[in-house]
């Protein structure tokens with residue numbers, strides 16, 4: 001199975017990565033299991049296209065699963081409450097609204113202008129995108145792994161985690177040293193290289209800034225990283241070798 005890190009509107013990187021995954025699994029008896037770690041929208045320009053691509057996977061990779069990132073949470077929050085618009089544009093929502101053809105108020109303190117934007121945005125989002133957003137999961141437990149967007153609180157058992165931590169936590173999760181009941185596979189905190197140790201595997205490589213989108217393939221004990229990289233000649237993919245555990 002493959003876990004894919006934060007995409008943030010980089011539809012070109014997602015296409016490249018998916019093509020590589022489908023190519024290397026084309027001889028397999030069953031389609032690959034894909035687990036998306038959340039943060040499909042915001043920051044990059046192609047949020048709408050990314051959701052379209054993820055919806056298309058229902059045919060090509062049946063059984064694909066999708067976690068809810070803090071950015072999808074913000075998008076849903078705004079859809080529910082227009083007063084959340086200003087907070088959302090503070091962390092990348094403008095690009096998402098633009099990808100649906102909706103512009104944000106020039107004066108972001110003007111609630112009447114937000115009312116218009118809110119209506120236009122709700123009208124612009126296709127129903128299947130809404131169903132996709134409503135169907136996102138908070139955690140996926142599979143074998144020795146727990147997949148979450150951000151992480152877990154190290155002082156709580158894995159079966160008693162708060163959704164807020166699963167979607168938002170950084171510390172004390174990242175630097176804690178206690179072994180957890182399962183290996184946590186997560187995105188949310190960007191790094192230039194993916195992180196792997198015996199507690200956690202972090203695969204957010206800051207796609208919208210670095211042009212690198214990372215997936216980790218988990219196959220029993222074996223793990224390898226697959227990356228799509230945006231370069232002058234378009235997107236290329238490569239396997240990243242893992243330095244000692």
Ligand SMILES: [Mn+2]
Nearest residue numbers: 006039188204
């Ligand atoms: Mn993110």
